[in-house]
Amino acid sequence: MSRFDLRPYQQEFLSAVRRDFREHDHILGVAATGAGKTILASDLMRGWNGNCLFLADAQELVRQNADKYFGYAGEFAGIEMADSKALLGDRVVVATTQSICRRLDKWPRDYFGLVIVDEAHRNTLGAMAAQVLLHFESAKVLGVTATPFRSDRRQLGSFYEKISVEIGLARLIKEGWLSRIVIKSVPLPVDLSQVRTTAGDYNEGDLGDVIMPHLRQAARLIAEHATGRRTVAFLPLIATSQAFVKACREEGLRAVHVDGNDREGLRAYERGEYDLVSNASLLTTGWDHPQTDCVFILRPTKSLSLFQQMVGRGTRIAEGKENLLLLDPLFLSDDHSLIRPARLIARSEEETTELSERLSGGGEVDLLEAEEEVEEVRQSRLEERLVKAARRKARTIDAIEFCLSLKAVELADYEPELPWEGKPPSDRQLITLAKAGFDTDCVSCRGHASKILDLLFMRREHGLATPKQLSWLRKFHYPEPELATFEEAQLFLDEHFNRKAM
Known part of the structure; x- marks a missing residue:
C-alpha cells in the first residue's frame, strides 16, 4: 500500500480524529485488528506539525511500528526501548511505556505535540502511562483500542473526552476488507479450574x-x-507446540513447529510445504499469510487483545479464500474472564451470552449471521418499546423509531460510555432536536443527543430525507426509505397526499 492509498474507512478515521482535535485534547479511536492501525498512526504522525510519540505496551511492537512508519512515511523514527535510546531532535519516537517512563527527565515537557497510545484500554490508566501522559500534559493524545466492549471504554472516560470514531470488525468484514469468520465449537475437555493467574492472564506453565x-x-x-x-495453531509453551506437532504428524497431518530460534519452517509453510504451523505466541503480531484460513487457539487467554491478535492471523483476504474457520475448543471453565469468540464483536456481557449461545450450538456458524440474529432480537425489543410508548406526543418523532428506520440499532439502544455523555442534553441540543421534529423526552442523555445530531447533519450534508419525511415514508412502505433523497421523498409524499385529497 502506498502512503496515499488509504482505504475509505481509514480516511474516515483520520478525518474524525483531525476534526475532533480542534475541540478536544484527549480522544479515543476504536479500530479493529486488521484495520491497519499502523497505517492510521503513520499517516497522522507524518502530517503532524511537530514532534510525535507512539506508545506501545510490548517490545516486539516497537520495532515493528518504527519499521512500518519508515516504510510508509520515508522518515526514521527514534526508538526508546531497552538498550535503544531515541535522541532529542527525533521528530517521531516509538517507545514502550515502561522505558520512556524511566527516562522522562531527558525529555522536555513540551517536546511532543502528539501522543498516540496503542492498546489504550490497558495502556492509559496504569501508573507508568499516567506518569508519561502527565509529563507531556500539553500534548494532544489519541488512544487507539480494538475492544468493542462498552465497559472497557467506559473506564477510559476519566481521561478521554470523546470517542471520535469506531471501525469495528463486523464492518470491516461486511465491506470486504477482512475475511468472513466461521466459528465451529469442538469438544476438548481441558479443565482450567486449577490454572493460576499470573499478570492478569492464565499461567503458561499451568x-x-x-x-x-x-x-x-x-x-x-x-x-x-x-x-x-x-x-495456524497457538499453544502456551514451545514444548507444548512441539508436542502438538508430533501428535499432528502421527495423525498424518503435514505440520511444523516454529519459534524464535527456527523460522525456516514458517517459510516452508508459506511455500505450501506444510498445512499447519504451530507456535507459542511467536506469530501473534508482525506476521501475515493471507492464505491461512483456519485458526486453532489451544492457548486459552483472559486477554482480549491477545485473542484478537491470534484470530487476526487468519482474517486477511486472499484470492480463492472463502472464509476463516475459527475452531473454538470448549474449555471447561466457569471463569467469565476466559475470552470466547463472541467477544470479537459483542459490546456487552449480555450480548456475549446471547452470541455465545448461537455460536456454540453445533456445526459451523457464521459470526456475522449470528450477530445479525442478535441484532434482530434487540430490534424486536426496541420496537415493542415503541408500541408501548403511548405517552409519545402527536406529530413528533421518536428517537428510537428514527434510529431503527436507519438500521442504527446501536444508537436506538444507546448507552453512555464517557462521563460527559451521561449528562442531561444541553438546551442547544434540545432546541435543535425539537426544530427537527423530535420528541425530546425520548432523548436519554447528552451523548445520545450528540449521536443523533451527528446523524442528522450527515444526512443533511448528503441531501437525504429528513426525519419527518422518513417517518411518513415508512408508513407508506416506501422501499428503502433511509436511502431516499430529500427531493425523492418530497415528490413521493406530494403525489401520495394529492391522491388522498382527490
Missing part, C-alpha cells in the same frame, strides 16, 4: 500441564474439521 494430555485429541480435531485448510 496451561502447558493441563493441555499436554489432550494434544492427540486436538490433532484429531484438526484432521476432522480442517482438512484442506491452511492452519
Whole structure:
C-alpha cells in the first residue's frame, strides 16, 4: 500500500480524529485488528506539525511500528526501548511505556505535540502511562483500542473526552476488507479450574500441564474439521507446540513447529510445504499469510487483545479464500474472564451470552449471521418499546423509531460510555432536536443527543430525507426509505397526499 492509498474507512478515521482535535485534547479511536492501525498512526504522525510519540505496551511492537512508519512515511523514527535510546531532535519516537517512563527527565515537557497510545484500554490508566501522559500534559493524545466492549471504554472516560470514531470488525468484514469468520465449537475437555493467574492472564506453565494430555485429541480435531485448510495453531509453551506437532504428524497431518530460534519452517509453510504451523505466541503480531484460513487457539487467554491478535492471523483476504474457520475448543471453565469468540464483536456481557449461545450450538456458524440474529432480537425489543410508548406526543418523532428506520440499532439502544455523555442534553441540543421534529423526552442523555445530531447533519450534508419525511415514508412502505433523497421523498409524499385529497 502506498502512503496515499488509504482505504475509505481509514480516511474516515483520520478525518474524525483531525476534526475532533480542534475541540478536544484527549480522544479515543476504536479500530479493529486488521484495520491497519499502523497505517492510521503513520499517516497522522507524518502530517503532524511537530514532534510525535507512539506508545506501545510490548517490545516486539516497537520495532515493528518504527519499521512500518519508515516504510510508509520515508522518515526514521527514534526508538526508546531497552538498550535503544531515541535522541532529542527525533521528530517521531516509538517507545514502550515502561522505558520512556524511566527516562522522562531527558525529555522536555513540551517536546511532543502528539501522543498516540496503542492498546489504550490497558495502556492509559496504569501508573507508568499516567506518569508519561502527565509529563507531556500539553500534548494532544489519541488512544487507539480494538475492544468493542462498552465497559472497557467506559473506564477510559476519566481521561478521554470523546470517542471520535469506531471501525469495528463486523464492518470491516461486511465491506470486504477482512475475511468472513466461521466459528465451529469442538469438544476438548481441558479443565482450567486449577490454572493460576499470573499478570492478569492464565499461567503458561499451568496451561502447558493441563493441555499436554489432550494434544492427540486436538490433532484429531484438526484432521476432522480442517482438512484442506491452511492452519495456524497457538499453544502456551514451545514444548507444548512441539508436542502438538508430533501428535499432528502421527495423525498424518503435514505440520511444523516454529519459534524464535527456527523460522525456516514458517517459510516452508508459506511455500505450501506444510498445512499447519504451530507456535507459542511467536506469530501473534508482525506476521501475515493471507492464505491461512483456519485458526486453532489451544492457548486459552483472559486477554482480549491477545485473542484478537491470534484470530487476526487468519482474517486477511486472499484470492480463492472463502472464509476463516475459527475452531473454538470448549474449555471447561466457569471463569467469565476466559475470552470466547463472541467477544470479537459483542459490546456487552449480555450480548456475549446471547452470541455465545448461537455460536456454540453445533456445526459451523457464521459470526456475522449470528450477530445479525442478535441484532434482530434487540430490534424486536426496541420496537415493542415503541408500541408501548403511548405517552409519545402527536406529530413528533421518536428517537428510537428514527434510529431503527436507519438500521442504527446501536444508537436506538444507546448507552453512555464517557462521563460527559451521561449528562442531561444541553438546551442547544434540545432546541435543535425539537426544530427537527423530535420528541425530546425520548432523548436519554447528552451523548445520545450528540449521536443523533451527528446523524442528522450527515444526512443533511448528503441531501437525504429528513426525519419527518422518513417517518411518513415508512408508513407508506416506501422501499428503502433511509436511502431516499430529500427531493425523492418530497415528490413521493406530494403525489401520495394529492391522491388522498382527490
